Amino acid sequence: MTTAVLPFAPQPGGFEWLEGEPEFDPARHLQLEMPERVRTLDEFGYTTEEIARTATPVAVTSAFRVLSDEGAAVLLTVARRLEVFARANPRIERSVRSGCHRSKWFRDLCTSSDVTEHFGAIYGIDIAPHPITSQLGHLNYAPSELGSAVDKWHHDTLALDYVMMVADPALLDGGDFEYFVGTKAEVAALAERGERPSADRCVSVEWPGLGCAVAIHGNMVVHRGGPLSVAAERITMVNGYISTDVTRDDQTRHQDLFHVDDPRTLSAEWTRYAAWRAQHRLGRLIEDLPLDLDPSDAADRLSSAVADVTHTVKGLTEGLSRIHHYEL
Numbered sequence: 001m002t003t004a005v006l007p008f009a010p011q012p013g014g015f016e017w018l019e020g021e022p023e024f025d026p027a028r029h030l031q032l033e034m035p036e037r038v039r040t041l042d043e044f045g046y047t048t049e050e051i052a053r054t055a056t057p058v059a060v061t062s063a064f065r066v067l068s069d070e071g072a073a074v075l076l077t078v079a080r081r082l083e084v085f086a087r088a089n090p091r092i093e094r095s096v097r098s099g100c101h102r103s104k105w106f107r108d109l110c111t112s113s114d115v116t117e118h119f120g121a122i123y124g125i126d127i128a129p130h131p132i133t134s135q136l137g138h139l140n141y142a143p144s145e146l147g148s149a150v151d152k153w154h155h156d157t158l159a160l161d162y163v164m165m166v167a168d169p170a171l172l173d174g175g176d177f178e179y180f181v182g183t184k185a186e187v188a189a190l191a192e193r194g195e196r197p198s199a200d201r202c203v204s205v206e207w208p209g210l211g212c213a214v215a216i217h218g219n220m221v222v223h224r225g226g227p228l229s230v231a232a233e234r235i236t237m238v239n240g241y242i243s244t245d246v247t248r249d250d251q252t253r254h255q256d257l258f259h260v261d262d263p264r265t266l267s268a269e270w271t272r273y274a275a276w277r278a279q280h281r282l283g284r285l286i287e288d289l290p291l292d293l294d295p296s297d298a299a300d301r302l303s304s305a306v307a308d309v310t311h312t313v314k315g316l317t318e319g320l321s322r323i324h325h326y327e328l
């Protein structure tokens with residue numbers, strides 16, 4: 001059974017639980033179905049070497065049902081109650097972070113072992129809910145002005161996630177969830193020239209209804225929430241996972257999160273996650289290390305085992321970096 005790799009971090013100071021919520025009940029609130037279409041990273045132009053370092057060859061799926069009608073109705077209520085906490089950041093005008101520290105129902109959905117196992121089966125790997133709790137249950141709301149993208153062209157700060165329609169997509173004119181069928185390098189080259197991905201290289205996801213989601217290899221597939229043509233309630237939820245295989249790259253761009261999350265909570269949770277990865281990488285090193293090595297080979301292996309720690313120390317001491325996206 002897939003479980004969290006670390007205990008769910010305690011509720012940070014200043015957060016309070018919503019009152020009067022139903023209890024999360026997988027039997028009543030979930031309706032887990034498989035996607036009809038699964039696209040892979042090689043279709044997007046990534047090389048075998050690039051794919052080998054990542055969590056999974058899966059790129060993105062068609063939309064499929066995750067919540068039952070009853071579960072979708074509860075999520076919409078939770079998202080509406082959390083909207084008062086929406087804030088702006090350099091990429092998204094209105095989003096709520098750390099909702100899993102305000103709604104127990106939401107926390108239990110985002111860390112559900114049934115849902116985790118289901119998405120693990122779609123990705124074809126063993127996964128766990130992201131140990132950094134702000135990477136769970138991110139909520140996006142429609143911007144205040146028509147014509148503004150809900151979320152600019154970007155790749156995610158984490159490897160694996162799903163994007164779920166929380167409000168009814170049938171009521172939307174515009175506000176498409178779009179992804180580019182190509183590599184990050186291609187979009188970066190377009191952005192250098194001040195251009196955006198052309199419509200003929202992009203796919204707009206078709207949504208069967210609210211409570212449906214797409215699984216996405218979020219930091220490899222460039223995507224966005226497009227502008228609405230008519231003002232409407234548009235709410236999406238993004239839930240993050242990690243591969244439990246610590247030999248793969250972490251793929252999480254933690255430093256960008258200082259733009260959107262409480263720095264003290266983020267620093268502690270990032271440190272704990274890096275320590276967990278290093279602990280398991282060092283454990284493998286002890287088990288697998290040949291006891292006849294030249295000095296540079298030994299140094300490389302040790303350096304690789306603690307790479308997450310080195311990276312984290314650097315990120316924590318460097319301070320704020322520019323939040324990454326592909327638009328000026």
Ligand SMILES: [Fe+2]
Pocket residue numbers: 154155156218223
């Ligand atoms: Fe995203």
